[in-house]
Amino acid sequence: MAITYQLRFRNPDEYGSYDIKDSNCSGIKRKHDRFLIKYAKDGVQDIVEAVTIAKTLYIDFGDTATDAPGAFTGAESDIWYNPDHWSARDLRNLNLTISAGRENKVNIRYYAVNSDKTCTTAKTITADKAGLLDDAEKEAAEAAAEAAAQAAFEEIERDPHATLYVASMNVSINSETGLINQGAFKLRWNDLEKVPLWNSGVRSKYIAIQKGEVEDNSVALMKEQVWLPPVWDFKTYNSYADLNTGKHQQSPTLTRVPTDPPTFRVNYGNSNAPVGEEKGLKNKYKRFRGSTYTTGMALAIDDIVKVAMKGMRPKSEFNFKQVDTNTRFKKEFLSLFNRVPATTETIDTTTSATTMMSR
């Protein structure tokens, strides 16, 4: 059963500290995870006899949302006025501090300390300053909330974000070179955030990837989808991480084929060629200059990295090898003199001279 507290709250703009006494928490560990809050309407300065629910603050420590605030509808509770309900034996204080939050919000910080340490908690929540609505309003609000949630979901979709995909397939490996045999092939990309797609055999591979391994003779590729406003479009590119392409192989460039589900053509290019990995990556990032894109891109990449790197500690040959397939500079190519140090001289050049300038 939920325990409901009632707090007289004179004015939502009158922030301060309040004590709430609980007569019903005698040593029982409870989940204190939920508040239901209702505030006085604007302009009402104090509680009167015809007080309505809107003028009280309900704090529901119940486990379910249905326990409150119905019990207090239409009247002030005896709990508030009747000292009998305030048991001295099991008295416990809930300290509540309410301060101004952002517009139409209040920040509520509370903590409870009990003699037997039960029910001890400390949290800060943000609540709607306007309080809860009646049933009709509630329904309307729920509908509005649903619409808002949908809009928010869409909005989220429009925000810069990234989704991790993993694809797998059996591959044929050239035993001599260790390279994937060259050719065009199709991949089925699996959005790991959509559970049903896991059932296409990728799930077990993904779990394996998380452990740092994929199965022999299989390939696991990662790609990201990055979307940035204002263009409604997704751009897909190959992953940052190198794949099981062998030490002599250039990183592949993936080209998305507009089919459903999307398929990709993999080209093993030369990093110095006009097309290829570098070109693809360059295209990928060049739109992100400027603070808005920079910020968005940073967030997007953070997400990608956070998720992707969990399973990217390679152990086997066929894994996300973090080998650098770019052309690396060698020191002998940087200088004609090949880093031979200049001749060391030992002569002393100490001098000192002063000339009078002005008097």
Added chain:
Amino acid sequence: MAFDTNSTRVHKLINLNLFSGSTDVFRSAVGGYFQIESTEVRQEEQSSISFQEYSVRDPLTPYFDDIIPSSSLKETACDEVVVTNKRFPIRVAGNGEAVLSDAYWKALFVGGWFAGEKINAIYNENIYGYNYFESSLSYPKINAKAISGSIISDEIEISDNYNNYLPDYESYIGRLNSELLIPNFYIISDLQSYGVNATGDDQIIITDNTEGNNEVPYDKDIVKFVTLDGAYENINTVLNYVPTQIGSTITTSPLNTLLSTEYLPKSFVQNPLTASTQDAIKNKLHNIILDNDALTTFYGGGDQITEFAERFPFYTKINFSLDKPIGPSILGATPVFANYITNNEYTTRFLKTLKEAFTGELVALSPTNATYASNLSFISSSEDTIINYAAETTENKDYRYVDFIEMLAYDYNNFRSKTDNCYFVGNKNIYRDAVFDTNGAYRYMNSVSSINTMNDVIDYLNNTANFDINDLGGMLYQSDNPCYNETVAYRVQKVGGSPRGDARTQSTLQNYWFFNSKDVEEFNFIDTQVKYGRDYTYHVYKYVVVVGAKYKFSDLKVTKAIGLDNYDDENNTYGLEFYDPITDKKAEQLQHVDGDDTFENIHTLGTLVQEYSEYPYLADFYLNYEPSVSIYEVPIYSKTLKILDNPPNGINISPYQHLDDSQKIGFGLYYDSFNNAATFPSTINHTDRKIKQDYMNAQDLLSEDSMPFESISRPRYMQIYRLEKKPKSYSDFDNNLRRTLDLRMPGSEDTDETYTVDFFDDKIKTNTKYYYLFRTLNEHRIPGHLSEIYETELISDGGYKYAIFNVLYEQDLEEGVYVNPSKKVRKLIQLQPNMSQLTLNTDLVDFEQEAHTQLQNLKIGSSDDLIWNKKFKVRLTSKKTGKKIDLNITYKLRSS
């Protein structure tokens, strides 16, 4: 000289191989070298460097008649090298009158013995560097102030500001185990432009302060640090004023902010950081980096830096002008390499790699340490003279540098972060995130910035307008064209305590790295992470990109005569044959141009081995060269200082006598108002003198400079010194402290309220003189101005006792032992030569000749015993005391 010592110190860094006497013997032989010249001026040896010019086709050594470069034969030495690299042949023609034979000619180049004489080789194939460059170094402010009529415009100041006395804060940070845990000016200032939002899960997020309240990515450890692990959420308003209302007037003050009233004295001292936050901060803030964006934010406009800084209780400040390239317009030239770095979004990566390289964190990119001649020209003076001196010094000095091309290649090859002990001030963005990438997720970001910068640098070097060598005199062998250089970054290194040993080996508390942004002229560095009264040494470095060259000679071929008589009288030419002097085998000449009138063309058996020449001896070799772009670490200035409060004011004294038989006298002590014309207070003991030295040093004050500021903390103590013997100086009062009065108001332990008036009574003996001296100490026990000395005596004439108070000033203390140590003797005694000693003797003068020719024939004096140039001793003996004075007199003639 591109710079004027009237504005700045002019610094030249010169390779030692450019000096005469170096292993580059060829240079010493033909000219184009620096040399040391010594002269004696007023019996003092003076030395300076000068440059021996290389005259094109007129070498210094008598063995050579000519040096002929063939830049038309220039070719790329190695195709595989990414930077441009060339070689072209140089021909040396021997002088037939000086060179004795073919064998002698060979020995001149490769060394050996000839006719019992050892001949040192002029030629070698060593690799030499040419990085000689000239740049400006700011005058230290204290030196600039000492220069009479100073017009120095380029100064560097390292000093401190003490603004606000927060005893709890001072005491608390004094106990912290690391300065890095002290609130940082840049971090807190940066957060003032953001919003803060506390989430339900006890997280504090930074927002963009707009209606949308969008999250701005910010380093979570830094947020924990400044919000004290969440105990102080509204860090974004901490620099706001707390208005003070007096009557109807509301005033604001930089001393009265949330920072000074809430955050520092209360929240900060009451909420120690968690161990995890401390560890993270001590790691990250070891190196604080201000990239181009951060510099523009802080220094791009307005004077917000100064405004915000004044709200902090105290800090070290370093002010100086950032180097700008010199150009024809008043705005200067456009920086080349700084632009490459910024345009390619390489700033953050560049600064981090620079940090890693010069702090020894990268084995693969450790700086080279090499010795150079460091030549400095400047104006020198001191405060006790009005004479300025033009000074020039040279010394061997070690400099560190990294090859910029290697650095770019390193960054390209190593896209994963090696270190995380640094923090880029400001919100997170993709460039700042990328440099901390340890798993390759930002590989593209990290590699494309460096490779694009490298492309730009190589393009720059390939442009012959920027770098080209066509003969020895064009660049390598002359002094009028120092290498192009450009300051791209700076470092402020903070070391705890006084300097010990080499600056690089001391324990560095913290480094600040910042880019030389083209949008910032004056840099006002603020360091609030300091404890009160602790010594800190600051080293300021600049990092200069220098476009120099590496070069070497190779493929030497020399000639010998073809046949015994190889001279063609008809054509006045010699028949010569080239050979390799190491193997003595025939070899083809290098300086061959198709169509030349050579053996190959005029004789069917002729090859490139043979040559007709107007010179009897020839030698060919290649000059191989390539540009070298290096980043040099150049120290600008170092100073040790400590944060100190200002001395308190003086005391007005009002003496009085108790009109009873108690034999008590007393003094009313009134804390005086601030006198901004006063110099630093006179001192009594060693501790005072150390404080004075530290304060004057920190504030760059000359001895006659007035005190710029009043004591910030209130006067806390009044000290009363007493002597029973007349002092000769203030130092005599040392160890004679009679009493110290504590001015703190009773019951005000929790406040800093103190009295400014107090009274001191003293019971003294009658008919005995006492000397009293008074002064104030502030809360930091810094002594204030000394009062006058009160010579006090309670006179008892047998019945009535009355006090006499005489005031003595500092100048009254010296006893007049030598009040008038000299008398003008002329009034008492005058020694004059007899006229016979003064008449002109013209017996030997020939008046037919010009006067100046006869001067030596003119004799002075007609006496047989002339006094000139003879010494006389005149002894004066007092009849009264018998004391003697000897006058030693020599009569000399002088022309006037």
